[in-house]
Amino acid sequence: MAGHGAEEHPHGADRLCGAGERVYSRAVRRGRVPRRDAEPVPCLLELALLHPDPDDMDFLVPTAPQEVMTRLLRGMYDEVSDSHRRVGSAVAAFERYAGLGRQVQLSSAAGEGTAIRVLDGLSRIQAAMDEATEACTTEVLTVQPGGIRREHELTEGLHRALALRGRGVRMRDLYTHVARHGQGLLNYLELMGDAVEARTLDEVIDRLILFDRTVAFVPANADRTMALELRHPALVEYLVTVFERLWRLAIPLTAPLPDTGIEGISHREQSIAALLAEGHQDAVIAERLGISVRTCRAHIARLSETLGAASRTQLGVRIAQAGLDGAPRTAGAGAVSVPGAAGPGSPTGR
Structure with missing residues (x-):
């Protein structure tokens, strides 16, 4: 891909380069194109006109022309005083894209593409998260796996948390028990006050962020450079149910962890x-x-x-x-002695 960087494509989505327009037009007509076809025109991915197909990462699917138009206008209205020329250009681009779009029948697969969107790259993920934060009005639910939260992990999304708190949005966060030992998390919760309620479990599922029970974000690869934005009601409802069941099992961060009942075992x-x-x-x-x-x-x-x-x-x-394997104990079972807990030479349990 050397030699095909964004610097060779100095344009926006309203005025594509010739190669970019050909690839995008082909994607709209066919529904998707092989990823290799877009390698000479990285501008299409950078402008989010193409994005990975959730069903086959070797292919790219086009962003709907209507969505392209909406995105263009959203940015332009923010700077309307000096954007009249760009609006006209965007309208012309929309007419070209809409003409292509009329050749394609909307299918259920297209609906799923909108409901499940692949976000490729940290900048795309952050932009989508910021957009969901701006639209959120009621509640955010998150699952944060891993151990002690590093300072940069807590501060990278702090602007979103503060914006949500300012609008009265309630937040509930699930962490592992290990996170209790991190001073950074305690400082964050003190800063957020009663806007955030935190609980912990021995272990949790992979990272999950839910906004207003309408949109969810989950990782799409191991290093979290790709994510899925989920808006399908059934999928979101399922994830909300998973969260709520974990939440009922979790222990409030303000409460101590229960004693194991076995001396010497934490x-x-x-x-x-x-x-x-x-x-x-x-x-x-x-x-x-x-x-x-x-x-x-x-x-x-x-x-x-x-x-x-x-x-x-x-x-x-x-x-x-010792009954530490998590297996249910029978009602008549007596206490089991822990070998070594009562001193050297103590008898082993049967």
Whole structure:
């Protein structure tokens, strides 16, 4: 792609270069084009006239001509005093695009394209988030996985949070228990006051942001440089239900974590024990609980010492004996002694 940068395409969506107009016209007529066809004209992606097909990332689908027109006018009206010439150009462009659009029958697939939009690149994701923030009037629900929130993670979206608070929007945030130990999160919540309510769980789902229960954002790849903007009512309702069920299980950040009931076993070690019993490796456990692999292994070593286990296999047995595997206990089952908890030489449970 070298040599095809945006500097060779100094134009806006209202006046495409010849190559760009040909590719966009072909995309509108056919419904999509292979991604390789757009490589010589990166301006189409940068101007969001083409975006990845949610069903096949090797293809690009066109933004509807009507949406192109709406986007153009939105920016122009912000600077109406010096934008008369551009408005005229945009109208002319719309007439050209609409002429192409009349050749295509709107289908259910086109409807899904609007309801599920792929946002490619951090700038596109931030722009879509800002737009959803401006339109939000009632409620924001978020799930924030990982461990202690870094300062830059908390401040990058602070302008949106403050704007929402200023309009009286209520916010509910879900974090992992580990996030409780971060001073940055505590400072953020103090700044936001009663506009934000936070709760924590041992582990949560991947990142989720819901605005007014009408639009949701979720990651589309592992490094979060792509996201899905979801507006399909059924999908959004499903995600709201998932959030609400997790919220009922979560513990308010202002409340202490419950005691495990087993001497020498912390709440985090109880969570690690349950995941070990499920057969997960150290790296997976660390990721799900939002801690480092090194910290995870240190807790496993403490578990082994507390439960008197000399090997991983024996640790699994001890976890089950101590009732840390998450399995339901029978009503008549008595308390199980923890090997090693009462001192050297204590008997093992059966």
